[in-house]
Amino acid sequence: xxxxxxxxxxxxxxxxxxxxxxxxxxxxxxxxxxxxxxxxxxxxxxxxxxxxxxxxxxxxxxxxxxxxxxxxxxxxxxxxxxxxxxxxxxxxxxxxxxxxxxxxxxxxxxxxxxxxxxxxxxxxxxxxxxxxxxxxxxxxxxxxxxxxxxxxxxxxxxxxxxxxxxxxxxxxxxxxxxxxxxxxxxxxxxxxxxxxxxxxxxxxxxxxxxxxxxxxxxxxxxxxxxxxxxxxxxxxxxxxxxxxxxxxxxxxxxxxxxxxxxxxxxxxxxxxxxxxxxxxxxxxxxxxxxxxxxxxxxxxxxxxxxxxxxxxxxxxxxxxxxxxxxxxxxxxxxxxxxxxxxxxxxxxxxxxxxxxxxxxxxxxxxxxxxxxxxxxxxxxxxxxxxxxxxxxxxxxxxxxxxxxxxx
Numbered sequence: 001x002x003x004x005x006x007x008x009x010x011x012x013x014x015x016x017x018x019x020x021x022x023x024x025x026x027x028x029x030x031x032x033x034x035x036x037x038x039x040x041x042x043x044x045x046x047x048x049x050x051x052x053x054x055x056x057x058x059x060x061x062x063x064x065x066x067x068x069x070x071x072x073x074x075x076x077x078x079x080x081x082x083x084x085x086x087x088x089x090x091x092x093x094x095x096x097x098x099x100x101x102x103x104x105x106x107x108x109x110x111x112x113x114x115x116x117x118x119x120x121x122x123x124x125x126x127x128x129x130x131x132x133x134x135x136x137x138x139x140x141x142x143x144x145x146x147x148x149x150x151x152x153x154x155x156x157x158x159x160x161x162x163x164x165x166x167x168x169x170x171x172x173x174x175x176x177x178x179x180x181x182x183x184x185x186x187x188x189x190x191x192x193x194x195x196x197x198x199x200x201x202x203x204x205x206x207x208x209x210x211x212x213x214x215x216x217x218x219x220x221x222x223x224x225x226x227x228x229x230x231x232x233x234x235x236x237x238x239x240x241x242x243x244x245x246x247x248x249x250x251x252x253x254x255x256x257x258x259x260x261x262x263x264x265x266x267x268x269x270x271x272x273x274x275x276x277x278x279x280x281x282x283x284x285x286x287x288x289x290x291x292x293x294x295x296x297x298x299x300x301x302x303x304x305x306x307x308x309x310x311x312x313x314x315x316x317x318x319x320x321x322x323x324x325x326x327x328x329x330x331x332x333x334x335x336x337x338x339x340x341x342x343x344x345x346x347x348x349x350x351x352x353x354x355x356x357x358x359x360x361x362x363x364x365x366x367x368x369x370x371x372x373x374x375x376x377x378x379x380x381x382x383x384x385x386x387x388x389x390x391x392x393x394x395x396x397x398x399x400x401x402x403x404x405x406x407x
Contacts, residue, residue, distance in 0.1 A: 003324040006316035007161060008050035008071040013079035014087055015055050019117050020079035026150035027157055040151035042290050042303040047310055057091040064098035068110050073164040080116040080125045097129035108167045111160050158305040165312040182308055184216045187255040188241040196241050196271055203297040237265045237304045244272050247282055256282045261343045263336045265307040269300055286338050311337040314368050328362045336367040345380055349387035363391040371395055
């Protein structure tokens with residue numbers, strides 16, 4: 001049985017509604033990336049999440065419930081303006097009403113986010129069908145000033161998707177926090193990075209609709225990083241504020257090395273002011289980088305949410321592979337949501353070698369496609385053979401292409 005894909009995003013808008021175009025563009029860029037950051041957005045590679053855009057009821061031969069349940073989770077976003085109300089048609093309103101009824105009964109598996117361009121439009125949308133009257137509509141002003149609203153809505157969409165994926169994982173949120181909570185560890189050099197760290201914390205606190213779902217904190221000097229990470233596994237992203245002094249500070253170095261060893265979702269903020277720099281020794285290669293010469297702190301948060309979502313998306317996919325039998329059961333498995341570094345592989349091998357499971361139990365280290373590049377893969381394979389003999393180093397595609405792995 002093939003595994004169900006973790007997440008899809010359904011976006012409804014009418015192509016003639018010009019006011020909603022910036023919102024559609026921001027959402028698409030948030031999930032599918034682009035060539036570079038622009039305005040308040042931070043982009044990158046496609047997150048690999050299915051995204052479909054509709055102007056009318058989907059003509060795909062399935063009911064609304066079947067369409068939603070084709071994936072593990074579905075977020076439905078509706079951008080509501082005049083043309084959608086005038087031209088949507090009865091088939092669309094029936095479909096959206098059915099979609100909401102199924103979403104509401106899904107016990108958190110699915111979610112719906114309708115966004116009217118003004119309150120009057122929202123009232124008219126709610127009256128289209130009785131079921132839609134039960135659907136709470138966020139007020140546009142909740143997304144800030146007009147110029148920033150598209151970016152803020154795309155940020156909200158990333159958060160909603162994180163919460164959906166978190167609901168399907170056996171990873172509890174940090175103690176005392178709601179499902180989908182995201183802990184942001186801010187790593188900075190106090191000698192020159194403190195003002196930026198405080199500004200970032202303040203930026204998060206000024207977003208009222210994020211209240212209770214995000215926390216910005218420091219990694220205390222001398223902390224037990226393993227304990228901190230295990231307490232917040234699946235909900236932590238480390239933000240490295242790379243100021244001019246950052247690379248030379250002992251605890252900053254430790255935090256980067258810990259993040260590399262644990263393959264923690266991470267974001268690098270290049271805040272250096274010098275025009276040239278000596279060769280670096282810290283492992284930043286796997287970490288996406290953002291710059292904020294314009295002071296746009298939202299770009300940092302945007303990239304952090306993307307990395308947190310990428311992590312949960314892959315972890316959710318692995319859980320589904322277990323349920324579908326694509327991963328052997330029983331098995332000893334270590335999972336990385338990013339291509340693992342050599343220190344990360346060494347730690348995984350040491351854990352596998354000391355697990356106490358019978359030698360006949362299949363052991364695997366799983367990471368996302370594509371496979372490690374030539375040279376790196378051979379070195380990684382040799383390391384695994386030395387420290388955890390018999391362990392397979394695989395990706396979902398290489399696993400699927402290897403016969404005889406299901407049990």
